[in-house]
Amino acid sequence: MAENKDKRELENIDTVEDATKENTDEKKDEYEEICYICRRPESVAGQMIKIPNNICICKDCMQRTFDSMNNSGFPMGDFMPNGQMPNISMINLSDLQGFMPQSQKIKKKKTKEEKAEAPKLDIKKIPAPHKIKASLDEYVVGQEYAKKVMSVAVYNHYKRVATDTMDDIEIEKSNMLMIGPTGSGKTYLVKTLARLLDVPLAITDATSLTEAGYIGDDIESVVSKLLAAADNDVERAEHGIIFIDEIDKIAKKKNTNQRDVSGESVQQGMLKLLEGAEVEVPVGASSKNAMVPMVTVNTKNILFICGGAFPDIEEIIKERLNKQASIGFQADLKDKYDNDENLLQKVTVEDVKKFGMIPEFIGRLPILFTLESLTVDMLVRILKEPKNAIIRQYQKLLALDEVNLVFEEDALRAIAEKAKEKKVGARALRSIIEEFMLDIMYEIPKDENIGQVTITRDYIEKKGGPLITMRGVAALPVNE
CATH class of the missing domain: 3.40.50.300 (P-loop containing nucleotide triphosphate hydrolases)
Structure with a gap:
């Protein structure tokens, strides 16, 4: 019985090895052979000459090698006593294995028959x-x-x-x-x-x-x-x-x-x-x-x-708009567009050209559109609405310590207002949250009795601390 069991196990191992070998061969067939010397793929260089250790050389490189050896006065006759090529094993080809990483292998192009069989979109x-x-x-x-x-x-x-x-x-x-x-x-x-x-x-x-x-x-x-x-x-x-x-x-x-x-x-x-x-x-x-x-x-x-981002293109837009409306008794004031946050939406191809993009380049990008500047309300929504919102990420981190993290609406607005002042868009949100969450993330794991942390506007504005709720106890404010 034991012999039969061992025999079955050996057969299973052989089957797995055969399957692995077949998969490897299939993967090899997907990619083109590439010449070791000139690095041209098979589709460009033609059929390859294969030498031991899975090394391929194209016919052109092989011919050039022989021509250079003949023309250099190299005594090839000494190495070819019977007019035959010497045994290639005299070179240690094992050193040349793995010369091409997977990322540089090119997949073979499909034949007309394979294209016809392939499912169309x-x-x-x-x-x-x-x-x-x-x-x-x-x-x-x-x-x-x-x-x-x-x-x-x-x-x-x-x-x-x-x-x-x-x-x-x-x-x-x-x-x-x-x-x-x-x-x-x-x-x-x-x-x-x-x-x-x-x-x-x-x-x-x-x-x-x-x-x-x-x-x-x-x-x-x-x-x-x-x-x-x-x-x-x-x-x-x-x-x-x-x-x-x-x-x-x-x-x-x-x-x-x-x-x-x-x-x-x-x-x-x-x-x-x-x-x-x-x-x-x-x-x-x-x-x-x-x-x-x-x-x-x-x-x-x-x-x-x-x-x-096209920085300073707003100045080009302002200059154009002020020229259009700067003549006559009803002319607009020069500073009319200074506080217009969505001035970018008035951009034209002429403005982009004046910024430094050549006409031929812009002509090849026929669809020109702009993104809005983020308002405080949009920043608040960014904090809490997306699937992977920043707040949800921190709530998940504290949930692993079995602690609830709650943000008051006023606190979110305070974060958004601070981010708006920095004038770097949504990127500012993370840096602000990292700053005030540092102490919380450091202190929470010390006490296993903490059940909930509530972030308040006072804590964001550095006028107070977060509300700490112990397990089974009402929330208590903690001063910094």
Whole structure:
């Protein structure tokens, strides 16, 4: 009986090993072979010559190697006594294993038969704009217009992918330019969208981009990040979405005598990406070099969303508005727009052009929309309404110590008012809460009898302390 049991266990182990081997082989088949010397994939370099230890060399590199050895006077005859190639095992190829990380492997393109068999995107299954917006509403407070614009753009992008080859009518893509004050939720909107969508989405920023040949990331690196998000599947990446943050940082530099390698030249370089072109991008790296494989990606069906705070663009808008209404007896006062919080909503293409964006670049971003400046009421809602609201995060932290955390409505308003004064949008909320929660988080674990902590306006304004409720006892104020 024991022998039979051991035999069955050995058979099970063999079966598991075989299955694991099959899965590994299948995964290997998904990716293209890449030449060890020139780093070109099989689709570009042609069939590979395989040598021991899973190393592949393309025919061109192998031929060049032999040619250089023949032309250099290298005595190959000494190594080939019978006219045969020497045993390749004379080289320690085990040292060369693992030369390519998984992130740099390229997935094979599907054949025509596989494309025909693959299920096409069903238009009826595409989430409608109101459903996308409803999902965004759960996480993002306010910004109704921005959410509506993004929901429609993403919905249309899905439809473009679905109807790519249906008829002669080609649907143009609508790239977007999003302008909003710092902390208004530009990046948060796109990150939330990334969680909800089933298309590859890459979030990158323009601050590190420079003209080709200079220190910094190449312009094509934004597409490289999308390729990584699509698991190096070129066909899937070609239907993705790229969000480029801090786009205002590549505006033309004013009054400079030096070469503008991170401004206008980057905008010029991005024109072909936004319009749609076949570009060679590095796989699994931010810049091109000899040891990184390259792949060609067509950006024709990639949706680009650009966002930026555009600091001081309000001054350009004010100057334009004051010129329009500064003549005659009924002329407006010069300081009329000084306290207008939503002045950004009056922005035009001309203002963006005057800020430093070139006309060709703006022309490739046909949808221009702005985000509202956050009011005190909106900040209060941000504190408590979203699914992952800041207050809920702290309540969960204290709940792990079996303590209830309660915020009075006046306290929330006091936090929002303080955040508004800092003029950095919703980012200020966290820093303010961290400041007054430090002592509470430090002291609470000391006493197991504490059952509830109530945050009051007096505590936020440093006029008193929080209300501490002991288990089974009424709430008592505790002075700092």
